[in-house]
Amino acid sequence: MKYYIIAGEASGDLHASNLMKEIKKNDPDANFRCWGGDLMKAQGAFIVKHISEISFMGFAEVVLNLRTILRNLSFCKSDIDEFHPDALILVDYPGFNLKIAGYARQKGYNVFYYVSPQIWAWKQSRVHKIKKTIDKMMVILPFEKDFYKRFDYDAEFVGHPLLDAVESYKASKTQSNFRLENKLSGKPIVALLPGSRKQEISRMLKTMISIREDFSDTQFVIAGAPSIKPEYYSSLIRGHDVSIVYNKTYDLFMNADAALVTSGTATLEAALFDVPEIVCYKGSWFSYIIARMVIKVKFISLVNLIMDRKIVTELIQTNLTKANLRAELKTILFNPGQIRQLKNEYSLLKQKLGNSGASKKAADVIRNYLPSGKQPK
16 A cells, blocks of 8 residues: 655654554555655655755744745645555644645545644644544553543554664664763763754753763763754863764663753653653743743653653753752762662653554554555545
């Protein structure tokens, strides 16, 4: 059968590629035409648009690239019609994908959504469009199924695909030479994940490394964002003893004793690697005020959201100070009782996430909805 898949970000490329791998087990002749990245291409996809061309983050960036986005939407619609897929699979990327979903529903295609938009946090009104346009919504957070149920919509909880990604990574590792390869000593490692955009990195990294001098017996190591050149990090860490690694985030987590993480998927990844972490975020006051007005959740980290209580410390806006960060890092580095308690909570988190197999479960949902030979409506 023919599958048209749209993923607009790096995480979507990862999750879609693992989904494709499972689809091929049931459908060896699967024909994939995709918007995505190198991981999807490695699974045999024809890449119509690469994520490097279509990933626009933040209000300002979207406005500046509005003409390009509108052209992409128009092109995508005609490209879907020309390909005429048996299944259209949308992976996160809601601003673009929900517009495509509306068009696809009008045309009668079978529409699946994998990795729900975070409408439970803001823009809850989008749920009504999802009910009208999506045949099957496959959610990856346990509370999302209950959220959709409140609106009389039956979403499928398949578990979180990061569990598969982390499990696969751990299974592939033998003897790790990470410290030797990156000229790191045996001292404890503090992983720094300050985000993926320059403005965000600049604001967060300066705060993170401000406490470097208080932890002389540790090593601070940045997980470099692929799109950011080393020179940019160097300009920010000048005068501080801080290392940078690229494309080795999971290796870093495997060796880290603690992590300072900007809110996002990385907060969950750190937990899945059992790394004690502090979630740090500070935005512009304008952005912060707007966020407080529209966002309807108690926490910003996925770890706390999933557990529905405070598991990891969140230092947000005015609470993200040098003194607070120093005190919290000392706790998760040097307090054995606190570390043990945190890792016990991480075990409960993994159970709540449904254990591994999300990609296979999602592929089965699609297969069961599309029995062999079923064509678009």
